[in-house]
Amino acid sequence: MTDSTLKNTINVFEYYKSLGEKAMAQITDEALFQMPDEKSNSISVIVKHLHGNMLSRWTDFLTTDGEKEWRDRDSEFEETIETRDEVMKQWNEGWACVFSALNTLHPEDFDKTVYIRNMGQTVLEAIMRQMAHYAYHIGQIVYLARLFNEGDWKTLTIPKGGSAAYNKEKNAPGKRIEHFTEETKAKRNDK
Numbered sequence: 001m002t003d004s005t006l007k008n009t010i011n012v013f014e015y016y017k018s019l020g021e022k023a024m025a026q027i028t029d030e031a032l033f034q035m036p037d038e039k040s041n042s043i044s045v046i047v048k049h050l051h052g053n054m055l056s057r058w059t060d061f062l063t064t065d066g067e068k069e070w071r072d073r074d075s076e077f078e079e080t081i082e083t084r085d086e087v088m089k090q091w092n093e094g095w096a097c098v099f100s101a102l103n104t105l106h107p108e109d110f111d112k113t114v115y116i117r118n119m120g121q122t123v124l125e126a127i128m129r130q131m132a133h134y135a136y137h138i139g140q141i142v143y144l145a146r147l148f149n150e151g152d153w154k155t156l157t158i159p160k161g162g163s164a165a166y167n168k169e170k171n172a173p174g175k176r177i178e179h180f181t182e183e184t185k186a187k188r189n190d191k
Helices: 003-024 043-058 073-077 084-102 107-111 123-148 163-170 182-190
Strands: 113-116 119-122
Touching: 003 084, 003 107, 003 123, 043 073, 043 084, 043 123, 107 123, 113 123, 119 123
Parallel strands: none
Antiparallel strands: 113 119
16 A cells, blocks of 8 residues: 555545535435435434444544444434534544544555454455445435435436536547546656
8 A cells, every 4th residue: 555545545535525415415404314214214314323433443443443332333323313513513523533544544554454343354454344334325325315305406426318428528639637646657657
């Protein structure tokens, strides 16, 4: 793992954070607490679960088990949040804990072993595990927000039926954007 890979990893977490925020911004306060059916979770419950997971996994990331004794995972799925401000407070606290831990890591940390529920894994494996978990739940948040949006939904990616126009615009002469890490650029320049 290199510094540029770590930076790119942080960028991916930031991307998913922004997707969730853009989705939640497009719904009413009441929609944060709606469920499509009684077997489902509301956006506020998903945020509450992410908050609990993030605090547990990323607090003392390198030195303590990621499943903290103080965590009450089952309570994360009970609807107890009442306002958008509370939802966003938990959202921001959780992400602050993630980024605080990630920003203290160094490339040499990635081969270290950390534990989640007493199961050892490398730091890199633990990070990928959390990235997949967060992407899964943020996908749910985006889906629910789209479902409960009452107005003009602003797509967060390429709009349905818009791939050809998007590709044409992005591939127009002079529009090409290189997205390489510093490491990749250095390797390309060595050839």
